[in-house]
Amino acid sequence: MIRFDDERAFAQALDALPQPDDVAVAAAAARQTELTKPAGSLGRLEEIALFMAGWQGSARPALHKANIAVFAGNHGVAARGVSAFPVEVTEQMVGNFRVGGAAINQLATACGAELTVVPLDLDRPTGDIAREPAMTADECLAALNAGAAVVTPDTDLLLVGEMGIGNTTPAAALCLQAYGGSAEDWCGLGSGVDAGGVARKIAAVESAIAVHGPHCINPFETLRRLGGREIAAMAGAIMAARMLRVPVLLDGFICCAAIAPLVAAQPGFSAHCLAGHCSAEQAHAQLLDQFGMEPLLRLGMRLGEGSGAAVAVPLVRAALATHNGMATFVEAAVAAGL
Template identity: 40%
Template sequence: MSPLDDIRALVESAPNGDLAAKQAAEDRQKRLMQAPGGLGRMSEIVAWMAQWQGTPIPKVERPMVAIYASSHGVAKHGIVSHDKASTQKMVEMLRTGAAATNHIAAAGGAGLRVFEMAVEKPTADFTEGPAMSEKETAATIAFGMEAIAEKPDLLVLGETGVGGGTAAAAVACAMFGGNATYWVRAGAWVSSEVIDARVEVVRKAMATHRGNLSNPLEILRRVGGREIAALVGAIIAARMQGIPVILDVFSTCVAAALVHAMKPGAADHCLAGHLSSEPAHQALLDRLGQKPLLDLGLRCSEGAGASATIGLLKAACAANEHAAIGH
């Protein structure tokens, strides 16, 4: 029996949420004293939250931002312009409240937790073999589930780590096909040398693991990383406990795509918080059928953009709860 079998079984048993609560929220929105559809996507947000919180009057009172930090063995191939020390510095900033995400989360009244996963010990180089063993993958998924330990009513997910974007590109390439260049696409601020190195890493990974990339969890352990595995765990745990999830950048959406691939609909409790400036992020959202809540042109990860949506969700819930009801 594989250590990952329990994860598969858990996803198969994922609840569908409260469809009656969703319908009640939609009906309530129609009765608000406003023009039909006047609140636009805010009404959709309320109905979505109602389904997963199990109440026609959802609230955001205990939001939590969870950020996972890791490092990757493939970083040695020139795919980044900085080293793992920069990841450790970002972790330190997040823990001391010095990062932008800390202040964005605080503005939304959210708590923030950083989950550091052996940043000083990168995963194995997945151009040569699997990034993680089955046991390590299962344990990291389980670790990611700790994000819901404080019982938030909204979970915002982010990540940080040297080489994480390339690992996410490799996972997306393995899942959806296409060439490495398509999934490695980055913004103009990334040098052509770095982009070429990333493309070569993804190409080598696809060749190394050819014939072993048909299963989502096998894709994860072979060409993913600890932060993606932990994000998968957080998404699964939130689903089991009826907690809506807001996704940040490309890597977090890749984690949601893996959960969806395990069971279609298993990531329906997740919404894309924003669109980053990475072209591959839009390509992935198109495949997931997701429309981001915000488009601010952000380049950073660490949950910053997704955290900015907390105020929007609070506003949508407040309008649903307190606006005048017609007859």
């Protein structure tokens, strides 16, 4: 199990990222040329197969074990009226996850993935980022390690999701700190707030950057000051996945914002990730542009919970089914050169 002993260990991991297996990618690409189809005719399905081959280190990658981890946390900034729902909903939704009543429960079953739910100190909201750090260094490290703990080497594909009332506000602050622009660029409707709620969110993000921006000297400090427990946990899980060479299917805006400080510091960090979808949250598209990622799906979803990524899992399964199961020209006695 991956564990970060301190902030320095986290930084060292970011500086020593494993890379995909180029030999496996080349072998998988060679197989693609032999399959009974015109070259490139399966489009992105072929790209997905090569991506999986590189991170699994196999010319014939498999998807036996897909894991979804949903992290839940509460935010002090929610008291500023930046969400359409009260903070009590976070814990109530955790209960709903546990009895199988949420969208992600149904989608996990539909895509053949295991679901893990990790609540993080729901009785202790983070600090209000508009005036104080979200977490202490120890709290941030604990959240990173809670995320890392869900990733096992036998995982073929990892999805991470979140539940946290008010968490589009710290997500927007993380993106603004990482990529600049204005608070308006990164603040959207979130859970469905009205114009007043959006205005309060913008003001909170502006205050957060004014207070913390000069101190966000590295990804750890940025997550600690501007993030949240569930956000740091997602970052820890995705970092652990990279260290274990486990491919990741990213979810929506919050999930991507969780790694924005890491990608900004190390642009190659997201190489082991695919963007499962582009959410309806207005800033997600521009964040994916910053990552240089084209989403697999655009369905107008904005639920979180890992739901958009879960809907994309069948595409990965389809990519591997065609890559591994199709006959070659020789096997099928079909003339090459289609």
